[in-house]
Amino acid sequence: METKKYYDEFETIVGDIITHSEFQKLREIDHHGNGLYEHSVAVGYYSYRVARFLGMDYASIARGATLHDFFLESWQGKVKTGKGLDRIKEMHGFSHPKTALENAEKYFDIDERQADMIVKHMFPLTPVPPANLGSWVVTAVDKFVATHELVFKNTQPIKRLKSMMSKA
Numbered sequence: 054m055e056t057k058k059y060y061d062e063f064e065t066i067v068g069d070i071i072t073h074s075e076f077q078k079l080r081e082i083d084h085h086g087n088g089l090y091e092h093s094v095a096v097g098y099y100s101y102r103v104a105r106f107l108g109m110d111y112a113s114i115a116r117g118a119t120l121h122d123f124f125l126e127s128w129q130g131k132v133k134t135g136k137g138l139d140r141i142k143e144m145h146g147f148s149h150p151k152t153a154l155e156n157a158e159k160y161f162d163i164d165e166r167q168a169d170m171i172v173k174h175m176f177p178l179t180p181v182p183p184a185n186l187g188s189w190v191v192t193a194v195d196k197f198v199a200t201h202e203l204v205f206k207n208t209q210p211i212k213r214l215k216s217m218m219s220k221a
């Protein structure tokens with residue numbers, strides 16, 4: 054089956070990430086009714102497919118995209134203490150790309166382009182636009198997947214990726 058070919062290739066590219074014990078902790082964090090692990094793998098997979106279709110460096114983009122939300126603390130209900138601009142900086146939407154980048158650099162080898170994919174994926178909420186086409190793919194796919202999750206909350210829309218994740 055054609056799709057299986059893509060799943061297998063994606064798994065080969067990101068296998069070390071999705072099976073890593075720190076990355077596995079994303080399973081415990083909720084994200085629009087789905088685990089953050091599932092969200093991250095879905096964004097990684099669809100970014101990989103788009104990049105492959107467009108003839109881009111899909112292996113690099115698959116890895117950057119999979120790591121885009123690699124933060125390990127739950128953000129719902131987190132107490133914020135800052136005021137004014139500091140308060141805004143504390144907001145999850147602004148702060149988590151940097152946390153994800155720190156974790157990605159700590160546990161994996163990532164290059165400058167992948168760092169840009171991670172740290173810019175919330176654009177335009179964070180004001181600096183992506184510096185390369187791969188980052189644009191990741192930010193667009195992230196919004197698509199997150200919207201899908203919100204619309205189909207708790208229905209686990211990314212079922213086709215389930216068997217792959219359960220193997221991880």
Ligand SMILES: [Fe+2]
Nearest residue numbers: 121122149174
């Ligand atoms: Fe994010």
Ligand SMILES: [Fe+2]
Nearest residue numbers: 096121122195
């Ligand atoms: Fe995301």
